[in-house]
Amino acid sequence: MQVTLKILRYNPEKDAQPHYERYTLDAEPTDRILDVLEKIKAYEDGTLTFRRSCAHGVCGSCAMRINGRNRLACKTLLQTLDTSKEITVEPILGLPRVKDLIVDMTTFFDNYKKVMPYFINDEPLPEDGRERLQSPEERERFDDTTKCILCGACTTACPTFWADNSYVGPSAIVNAHRFIFDSRDRAAAERLKILAGESGVFRCRTAFNCTEACPREIQITKAIAEVKRAIITGRLD
């Protein structure tokens, strides 16, 4: 079958403004958008620029807007889209464009660092000097938010982040949630204090775009609501 991709192109050395270019080529219904982009780059236009790495939905490099929604190009099969029409491919929104489908993720990772997304526990190790044990129920409490691959699809689908990227964004809150509700961690109060601030969870307007955009199917809006509740009640249940 034939498929047409309408791609938002931007070369900062040549273009004053981004513009769309169309590419029509043969493809299989089982091809992914990433496969089509690779074909365009190999056979049609070698200047097309995008991020990719694992191509298996794990590295989080190829998040982009496909037909107006954030998705991973490597997880979006053509057969799930209406190929009788042009497929629009644009960079994720809310971060500075670098070139074509590549954006500068610095702000995204700066926001991620704000929530201390790492394990904190200064207490001595258990007597056997090995792992800090946790029950299956305690592990289950934050299982969903361990799945984040930091692709940025959620944060760049967030209307609050579009308007003001000092808002930490859904991804940072998901990664904070992962440690806040971890029974072994000891810095929940600090993280909740950060997230109770003016750039924190209460900037969330529950548009729900983040949950729809997450390629890992994390219940992001629910996680944000749980963090809000923990701040309000002071309890981690």
Added chain:
Amino acid sequence: MSFKTASEGYVKYQGLGNWAFVLHRLTGLGVILFLIIHVLDTAAVYFKPDLYVDAVSLYRSPVFGLGEILLVLSIIYHGLNGLRVIYFDMINPDMWTIEINRKSVIWTWIITLVLWLPAAVVMGSHILEHLGG
């Protein structure tokens, strides 16, 4: 990032959640605009009664009548959607799933229309009566 980026997202980003959110914002803006005008014109009763009389006669025009019908739509949708969000967010976060969210958005629109249509018919017929003299 900016007003421009947010506007692009509001208009172009696809999805029921985004549309529900944008509609919530627009109806909220409509309601606040009405409240500002309402407070100002009512204040005019005290400060400048003539202006108040002029304003009230202006509000009797069909254009403002249509605006009032849209105002009722805005209040009903903004209120219902607000209650939906408060319930999900503050009382039952387990309901923040894709399926429940999509269904609840559609139900909010349906209930809004069911509540709004009778009001729109009554208000619309008043406008028509007024036009007919």
